Amino acid sequence: MRLTRYAAAAAAFGVVLAGCSSEAGQQAAQESENAPEVVEDVDFEAGTTMADLAEAGTITIGTKYDQPGFGLLNPSGVPEGFDVEIGKIIAAQLGIEEDQIEFVETVSANRESFIQNGQVDLVVATYTINDARKQLVDFAGPYYVAGQDIMVAAGNPEGIEGPDDLAGKNVCSVEGSTPAQNIRDNYPEATLTLFDVYSKCADALTNGQVDAVTTDNVILTGLVAGNPDGFELVGNPFTEEPYGIGLTLGDTEFRDFVNDVLEQSFEDGSWAAAWDSTAGQITGEPAPEPPTIDRY
Ligand code: GLU
Numbered sequence: 001m002r003l004t005r006y007a008a009a010a011a012a013f014g015v016v017l018a019g020c021s022s023e024a025g026q027q028a029a030q031e032s033e034n035a036p037e038v039v040e041d042v043d044f045e046a047g048t049t050m051a052d053l054a055e056a057g058t059i060t061i062g063t064k065y066d067q068p069g070f071g072l073l074n075p076s077g078v079p080e081g082f083d084v085e086i087g088k089i090i091a092a093q094l095g096i097e098e099d100q101i102e103f104v105e106t107v108s109a110n111r112e113s114f115i116q117n118g119q120v121d122l123v124v125a126t127y128t129i130n131d132a133r134k135q136l137v138d139f140a141g142p143y144y145v146a147g148q149d150i151m152v153a154a155g156n157p158e159g160i161e162g163p164d165d166l167a168g169k170n171v172c173s174v175e176g177s178t179p180a181q182n183i184r185d186n187y188p189e190a191t192l193t194l195f196d197v198y199s200k201c202a203d204a205l206t207n208g209q210v211d212a213v214t215t216d217n218v219i220l221t222g223l224v225a226g227n228p229d230g231f232e233l234v235g236n237p238f239t240e241e242p243y244g245i246g247l248t249l250g251d252t253e254f255r256d257f258v259n260d261v262l263e264q265s266f267e268d269g270s271w272a273a274a275w276d277s278t279a280g281q282i283t284g285e286p287a288p289e290p291p292t293i294d295r296y
Contacts, residue, residue, distance in 0.1 A: 036092035036270055049247075049254040053121060054095045061087040062106030062120040062246075066199040068222035069282040070126050079103045083124040085274035086143055086245070086262075090122065093261045107196050109176025112136040115246050122258070123246035126216060128178045129294070138251060139244030140258035142291045143271070146216035147237025148179045151205065151223060154232050158211045162236045166190035169211040172201035179215045182239060198223065206230055216241050218279060225282045242291065259293050266290035 044051035053059050063083045064071030070081040084103065091101050106114050106125050114120045115137045126146070129139040150171075152160050158169060163182075167189035173180035175194045183192050193210050195201055201213040202223045213220065217237050224231045245258055265271040275287035 035098070036089045038092045038097055039095050042093075042095035045253075048257075049121070049251055050094060050257050057096060058100045058102060059091050059094065059096050059122070060102045060104060060120045061091075062104050062111060062114050062123040063087065063125045064107070064197075065105040066197050067126060067219050068226055069279040070218060070222065071124075072222075073105075080278065082144070082275055082279040083126065085278055086265075086271075087122065087124045089265050089270055089274065090124075090245070090258055090261050093257075093264075107176070108174045109196065111176075111246055115248060118248075121247070125246075126219060126241075127244055127246050128216075128241040129244035130178060133246075134296075136249060137246045138249050138255045139246060140255050140293075141244035141262060142242035142294060143245065143262050144218075144243040144288075145291050146218045146241040146243060148182060148214060148239040148241060149217035149220055149237045150234040151202075151213040151220040151231050152211070152234060153205060154228075154230055156232060156234070160212050161234060163187050163190075163214075163238055166212060166214075170209070171212045171214050172204050172210040173214050174198055174201065177215060178239070178241060183214060202227070202231070218283065222279075222282050242294070256295070259295055263293055 042054045044054055063079055065073040065079065067081065071079060071083045072081050074080050087101060087103070088098055091098070104120060106120065106123055111123045111125060111127055112133060115123055129142060133139070150160055150163070152158060160166065160169065166183070166187050170191045170193055171183060172193045172195065173183060175196060180192060180194060183190055193204060195204070198213070198215055198219055201210065204210045205213050213223070217233065220233050224233050247254055247258065262271070271290055272287035280287060
């Protein structure tokens with residue numbers, strides 16, 4: 001099941017790349033040129049998470065594995081996407097090489113527990129900063145602001161233009177996600193079908209089990225790109241989803257460090273380069289203006 005899902009997602013991404021195959025070689029070169037430079041002589045105060053990670057020479061980062069453009073396991077089993085690149089930018093400032101990063105799959109519902117149990121050092125996984133989650137984990141960022149949107153079958157047979165049109169419809173989302181919570185709280189007349197990952201919602205839309213899928217616009221854009229004849233994006237975002245990097249609650253030094261790294265990446269162009277080589281390939285849009293870091 002899992003392999004099928006990955007294969008489908010990877011094939012989906014392949015379709016997108018096939019559309020610009022003449023530039024594929026150039027793209028690969030550009031990507032390696034933009035690979036973040038690993039800092040060689042890092043020096044952190046003893047006892048900090050930064051010192052521990054630098055000393056270990058490795059870091060574990062939770063990300064999504066089925067979201068083209070943000071976090072996707074490619075056919076060779078290597079994670080790729082904007083979130084993955086953000087993880088590499090942070091690791092590089094800790095003196096950690098790309099091949100020493102251990103990526104693990106986090107799904108929407110287990111991100112807090114993975115951080116709390118120490119299964120990951122960081123979560124970079126289309127992870128919305130909000131007050132409920134701030135009780136459990138700390139967030140650096142935001143490094144991107146998405147918005148909840150709706151994906152429907154191509155041609156929009158149900159005529160769904162926004163969340164109010166979901167009344168009486170069957171809409172799919174993911175357990176433990178803010179879009180699912182929003183539907184539950186504010187659109188109770190919609191019937192909610194929940195899975196653990198969004199690729200299963202895409203399958204449910206394909207086979208007619210649901211009328212729509214709701215989550216962040218950038219995630220849906222990746223799914224539409226993988227099946228442009230089957231899906232379309234309503235394109236009417238109705239929330240703000242500021243993406244943060246999750247880390248252990250109370251580790252203020254580490255949070256400050258990650259915020260500093262993000263700010264630097266906004267300024268030196270590495271954040272924009274990461275966007276252009278990943279999510280930008282799918283949205284077709286250049287990198288937006290980076291958001292303002294919230295040192296709450
Ligand atoms: N950004 C939303 C969230 O953190 C939806 C995407 C996701 O489930 O990862 O819940």
